[in-house]
Amino acid sequence: MIKFKLGKDDKTILDYSDLAFIRKLTKKMRDPKTRFDPREFVSKGEDYLFNYTNKNVGSVDEKRRRFLKSLIFGIAAAAVVGIIPGVRVLVPPTVTVTSGFPKSLLVDSSGNPIKASSLPVNSPYIVIFEYPMTGEPNFLINLGDASGKPVEIPPTKVVVPQTGKTYDFPGGVGPYKSIVAYSAICQHLGCTPPYIHFYPPQYVGPAQLSAPEPDQLSAQALLAAKQAKVPALIHCDCHGSTYDPYHGAAVLTGPTVRPLPAVVLEWDSSTDYLYAIGAVGVATYPNGSNGIPSTNPTDDLSSSFGSPVGNKTVVSETENPFSS
Amino acid sequence: MSSRISDWFKERLGLDDLPFFRTPDYMYKVDYWLGALVAAAFIYTVISGLILLLYYNPEAGYSSTEFIINKVPYGSVVLYSHLYGAYAMIILAYVHMFRNYFAGAYKRPRELLWIVGVIMLVLTLGASFLGYSLIGDALATSAVDVGEGIISSVPGLSIFIPILFGNYDAGDYGRVLAWHIILVALIGLLFAFHFFLAEHYGMMPSRKVKDKVPAVYTKEEWQKFNPWWPRNFVYMMSLVFLTWGFILIIPNALAYLNGLPQQLNPFLNPKPAPPPNSPAAAHITTYPPWFFLFLYKIADFTSDVLVFLFIGVIIPLLYLIIVPFLDRTPYLHPLKRKVFVGIGILMITYLIQTTIWGDLTPGIQIPVSQQILVYLPPAVITALGLAVIRPKEDKGGMIKGTISPIMALVFVVVTSLFIAAGATFLANPTLITAGVLIPFAGIFILTTKKMAPVALRAEAQNQKVISEEVSRVPEWKKKLAEAMIAILFIFAVILASQLWIIPSTGYLSNLFGIDLGLIFLMLGEAISLYHYVVYRK
Numbered sequence: 103m104i105k106f107k108l109g110k111d112d113k114t115i116l117d118y119s120d121l122a123f124i125r126k127l128t129k130k131m132r133d134p135k136t137r138f139d140p141r142e143f144v145s146k147g148e149d150y151l152f153n154y155t156n157k158n159v160g161s162v163d164e165k166r167r168r169f170l171k172s173l174i175f176g177i178a179a180a181a182v183v184g185i186i187p188g189v190r191v192l193v194p195p196t197v198t199v200t201s202g203f204p205k206s207l208l209v210d211s212s213g214n215p216i217k218a219s220s221l222p223v224n225s226p227y228i229v230i231f232e233y234p235m236t237g238e239p240n241f242l243i244n245l246g247d248a249s250g251k252p253v254e255i256p257p258t259k260v261v262v263p264q265t266g267k268t269y270d271f272p273g274g275v276g277p278y279k280s281i282v283a284y285s286a287i288c289q290h291l292g293c294t295p296p297y298i299h300f301y302p303p304q305y306v307g308p309a310q311l312s313a314p315e316p317d318q319l320s321a322q323a324l325l326a327a328k329q330a331k332v333p334a335l336i337h338c339d340c341h342g343s344t345y346d347p348y349h350g351a352a353v354l355t356g357p358t359v360r361p362l363p364a365v366v367l368e369w370d371s372s373t374d375y376l377y378a379i380g381a382v383g384v385a386t387y388p389n390g391s392n393g394i395p396s397t398n399p400t401d402d403l404s405s406s407f408g409s410p411v412g413n414k415t416v417v418s419e420t421e422n423p424f425s426s
Numbered sequence: 427m428s429s430r431i432s433d434w435f436k437e438r439l440g441l442d443d444l445p446f447f448r449t450p451d452y453m454y455k456v457d458y459w460l461g462a463l464v465a466a467a468f469i470y471t472v473i474s475g476l477i478l479l480l481y482y483n484p485e486a487g488y489s490s491t492e493f494i495i496n497k498v499p500y501g502s503v504v505l506y507s508h509l510y511g512a513y514a515m516i517i518l519a520y521v522h523m524f525r526n527y528f529a530g531a532y533k534r535p536r537e538l539l540w541i542v543g544v545i546m547l548v549l550t551l552g553a554s555f556l557g558y559s560l561i562g563d564a565l566a567t568s569a570v571d572v573g574e575g576i577i578s579s580v581p582g583l584s585i586f587i588p589i590l591f592g593n594y595d596a597g598d599y600g601r602v603l604a605w606h607i608i609l610v611a612l613i614g615l616l617f618a619f620h621f622f623l624a625e626h627y628g629m630m631p632s633r634k635v636k637d638k639v640p641a642v643y644t645k646e647e648w649q650k651f652n653p654w655w656p657r658n659f660v661y662m663m664s665l666v667f668l669t670w671g672f673i674l675i676i677p678n679a680l681a682y683l684n685g686l687p688q689q690l691n692p693f694l695n696p697k698p699a700p701p702p703n704s705p706a707a708a709h710i711t712t713y714p715p716w717f718f719l720f721l722y723k724i725a726d727f728t729s730d731v732l733v734f735l736f737i738g739v740i741i742p743l744l745y746l747i748i749v750p751f752l753d754r755t756p757y758l759h760p761l762k763r764k765v766f767v768g769i770g771i772l773m774i775t776y777l778i779q780t781t782i783w784g785d786l787t788p789g790i791q792i793p794v795s796q797q798i799l800v801y802l803p804p805a806v807i808t809a810l811g812l813a814v815i816r817p818k819e820d821k822g823g824m825i826k827g828t829i830s831p832i833m834a835l836v837f838v839v840v841t842s843l844f845i846a847a848g849a850t851f852l853a854n855p856t857l858i859t860a861g862v863l864i865p866f867a868g869i870f871i872l873t874t875k876k877m878a879p880v881a882l883r884a885e886a887q888n889q890k891v892i893s894e895e896v897s898r899v900p901e902w903k904k905k906l907a908e909a910m911i912a913i914l915f916i917f918a919v920i921l922a923s924q925l926w927i928i929p930s931t932g933y934l935s936n937l938f939g940i941d942l943g944l945i946f947l948m949l950g951e952a953i954s955l956y957h958y959v960v961y962r963k
Contacts, residue, residue: 167960170908173915174952180915180922181945187926188938190499191477205489 127155202403203234203380205368206415208242215375216417218276223252224302224334226424228295230286231417233365233378236409238386239286240365240378241300241336242417245274245347248303248333252280253348260350262384264359269383271350275369275376283365283378284351285386288338290358296423298338300347305424306335315339317423326354336362350383360384378415436655446654447628450643454661454957457832458629460522461621462662466669467518468617471511472610474504475557479607484599487562488701495697499930503939506677506696512554514673516717519547520777525832527749527770530758531630533639537750539623544746546616551717553609558715559594559602563699568712570594572722579731638756652961660957667950674943678936687858693785713788720777723784726791742773760834764812771838775804778842786850837873844870899962907955914948914955921945 131138143150208216208231221229223246230239246252255274262268274280288298296316306327310319316339323344327335335354336345343358345351351362363383369376403410436442456463481498483490494501523543526532532540555573559566570591578584592601627642636642643651652658677696686694693716700706714722724738725731745752753766760767779800847866851859921941928938 166908170911170956170959173911174949174956176915177918177945177949177952180918181942181949184922184925184942184945187928187930188500188503188942190930191501191504192480193499194480 203366203378204410204412206233206378206411206413208376208378208417209414211416211418213414215373217374218281218369218376219374221276221281223250223280224304225419226300226302226305227419227422228286228299229417229419230295231283231378231415232411233283233415234381234403234410236411239294240283241286241295242281242283242376243300243347244276245280245282245334246303250303252276252278254279255282255348258349258352260352260361260383262360263353271364271382272366275367277369277371277374281367281369281376282347282351283367284336284345284347284362285365285381287362287386288340288343288358289360289362289384290338290341290343290356293338293340295420297340298336298343299423301335301337303333306333320344320355322355330354432656441655442653444654446625446658448648448651448653449629449658450631450651451963452632453629454961456665457525459662459665460518460525461624462665463669464515464518464522465617465621466666467511467515467673468613469666470670470673471508471515472614474508474511475610477504478508482560482603484560484603485597487560487597487599488698491561491563491698497931500935500938501931502681502936503674503678503942506681506936507674507939509557509696510677511673512557513717514669516550516554518669519550521835523547523746524770524774524835526630528760528767528834529630529633530639530641530753530760530763532750533641533753533756533758534750535640535642536623536627536630539620539627540750541747542616542620542623544743546613546620548743549609549613549616553606553613554717555715556602556606556609559591560599560606561698562597562599562701564702564707564710565699565712565714567594567702569714569718572714572725576725576731576735580735633758637758639758641758657957657961660953660961664950664953664957667946667953669950671943671945671947671950674939674946676943678939678943681936711788713785716781716785719782719784719788720780721784722788723780723792726784726787726789727794727797745769761812761815768808768812771808771834772805774835774838775808775842776801778839778846779804782846840866840870840873899958904959904962907959911952911955911959914952918945918948918952921948 130136138154139150210216221242221244223244225244229242231242232238233240244252245255256279257273258271259268260271274282286295286298288294299316301310301317301319305317306319306324308324310317311321311324313319318339319335319337320342323335323337323342326344327333330346330349332346332348334347336347336351337343338358341357343356344354345358345362346354350364353359353361361383363381363386365378366380366382367376368379478494481490481494481501491505494505496502498504526540526543555569559570574587574591577587577590590601590605592598594602628648631641631643680694680696683694699710713719721738725734727737728734749766753763755763757763783800844866847859847863851863921944925938925941925945928941929935930938
């Protein structure tokens with residue numbers, strides 16, 4: 103900076119930036135491409151000079167500003183680029199099968215929540231809760247192997263023989279992923295417990311061939327269980343429909359042409375509570391046109407089937423059919 | 427190139443001809459721009475609220491809140507910052523209001539501007555209460571229960587409960603959501619009105635320039651000031667981005683705090699409490715949202731709801747609305763309006779005191795003797811203090827050697843917080859309360875130090891009268907500011923690249939909010955530096 107001493111104060115005459123500006127201007131004036139025309143200057147006066155500098159050099163300040171502006175737009179651009187992964191917020195969530203269904207806590211008859219780890223494995227009792235509407239019974243089963251140890255039930259694809267279509271069964275829940283819930287209304291002609299119920303491994307044997315109703319097993323069902331290598335069954339004594347509880351209650355033997363609809367369970371590992379949160383598979387009531395069932399389980403939520411169970415549903419052990 | 431683009435817009439939008447207030451140089455201080463901060467918080471909250479509206483299902487309030495937090499990509503970032511945007515708006519609205527109260531900005535010709543502002547504060551508190559209730563957790567339902575109890579115990583008002591809350595108890599939040607949006611829309615409309623009134627009268631000039639009503643610059647005086655475009659716009663954008671940065675950083679950082687003591691929870695925890703029907707809900711003390719803690723405490727003073735409503739709501743509100751007509755003196759200096767300044771100081775003190783009290787002893791009945799013990803000393807101290815301090819006038823009739831209203835406000839707040847923290851520490855000496863006390867004590871000492879010379883050497887200090895003679899900013903400072911912009915740019919780019927690898931849900935997703943907030947802070951700071959380099963003389 104060039105300074106000028108005047109009494110006590112320094113007075114600035116020329117800034118470095120001004121100096122640079124002057125150097126640049128003189129260089130442009132000498133450049134043959136942008137030569138300064140003195141004749142024009144004489145005729146037009148200082149307007150020509152100002153226009154000339156603006157066009158060829160620009161003011162010093164302008165350049166500095168432009169650089170700073172570009173930095174700021176750079177930061178703004180960084181902010182915009184940074185937000186881009188955030189716009190995933192705007193992508194709508196995929197609709198889950200449980201939409202529209204109530205979330206119901208499973209409680210016992212005195213209102214205390216059912217603990218998943220205290221559910222007996224392979225219980226011969228018929229354990230039932232109503233869901234999603236009152237009057238719609240569902241089995242609650244803790245599945246095990248032949249020796250009574252809980253078995254993990256993996257997610258599977260279940261085929262609907264009537265239509266050939268498939269759906270995804272989400273698998274078991276609970277500490278061993280062994281707890282499942284299926285509709286207790288037979289998909290053949292709508293028989294309910296005790297005519298349809300779960301047969302634990304110890305009751306899947308030739309002795310049941312001659313057992314009295316409602317505990318009889320057909321030879322066909324026994325054979326199917328052996329072929330499918332499953333230790334236990336859900337069987338309906340009315341007409342002999344058999345379902346495979348280990349694979350989403352898929353059809354093992356007819357006359358049914360539809361698997362049992364499954365209730366989607368949720369297990370809260372911190373409290374050990376179980377919640378029913380929805381249903382998958384066919385609709386419980388095969389009331390579609392020309393006998394083809396609706397594949398949309400939310401059809402069961404129509405008010406013509408009753409009222410929703412609310413945020414709690416009672417689990418009851420109705421009876422042990424085998425003891426009699 | 428960039429100037430050509432900006433010229434194009436300037437011409438098309440007529441930016442030079444906007445009927446907005448042209449601003450003198452000395453007004454580029456946050457003091458004069460508190461309204462812009464409130465507006466920035468409002469706009470942020472509206473935008474994040476509209477995003478939440480895409481997901482929120484009023485038929486299942488709590489579970490859709492949980493869904494937004496756990497399942498929606500960056501849902502917790504949006505939700506928490508929406509909450510804290512509303513918090514920021516409430517706090518900044520109070521600061522904005524009290525600053526203008528002490529500055530006397532409610533006086534002629536700005537009475538209507540003031541009244542609209544007070545109505546907006548009420549609407550903001552209402553919208554915040556409804557928004558808070560939308561979570562449907564144990565605290566929200568209990569707050570609604572308390573609110574319903576208050577409304578229904580006033581004869582004739584209970585018909586409003588179903589209108590306001592609908593089937594809230596059955597878990598249907600449709601009405602609450604609708605009213606939340608309706609109130610916010612009303613705030614938006616009034617904001618437009620408030621803003622244009624403010625631009626019409628212009629920002630309130632410094633007391634050193636106009637010390638009597640009507641404190642407005644004439645249109646001729648305006649013409650000498652800086653045009654609205656682009657300088658005001660640049661300055662405003664820096665404030666907007668700084669506000670947004672804090673709104674994003676604070677809640678998302680707080681989301682990583684766990685196990686806060688119960689007393690700090692209503693202030694610092696952005697996460698919802700358990701749902702009201704869960705077993706865990708039995709273990710939490712219920713309290714209203716923090717901005718209604720003062721009302722909650724006042725409700726413990728008396729069993730008569732009408733008395734409570736008069737003390738807690740109607741009298742302060744009526745006072746604020748009619749204060750422009752009560753205070754008819756032409757003077758703007760606080761010491762020439764001692765009664766009103768005293769009432770203002772007591773309002774702030776009582777608001778903070780009662781809020782902290784409500785937090786410490788939620789729902790505990792307080793006998794009258796104890797109420798007097800708490801509320802009398804501040805009143806006596808304020809009265810004595812104001813009686814002792816006398817305005818000094820210099821030769822020109824100017825009052826000098828006093829502190830700015832914002833500084834007084836800060837001092838009152840800091841002192842109250844320090845006293846409250848000290849009382850908490852004495853009552854409950856633990857590491858946490860000590861940890862709260864120490865920073866407050868530090869801030870208090872710093873503030874007092876800053877205040878002390880003003881108060882002690884009031885006469886000796888010759889405050890600079892604002893004039894055209896402003897010392898130029900040295901060139902090296904501007905160079906430093908330019909270098910800082912470049913550094914901020916580099917950091918912003920680094921952070922932006924980091925943002926792309928943060929998981930969209932789960933524990934780490936809140937880092938997105940922190941980082942994005944930091945970029946906003948950098949952007950705001952860079953614009954502020956640019957303003958410094960380009961416009962400061």
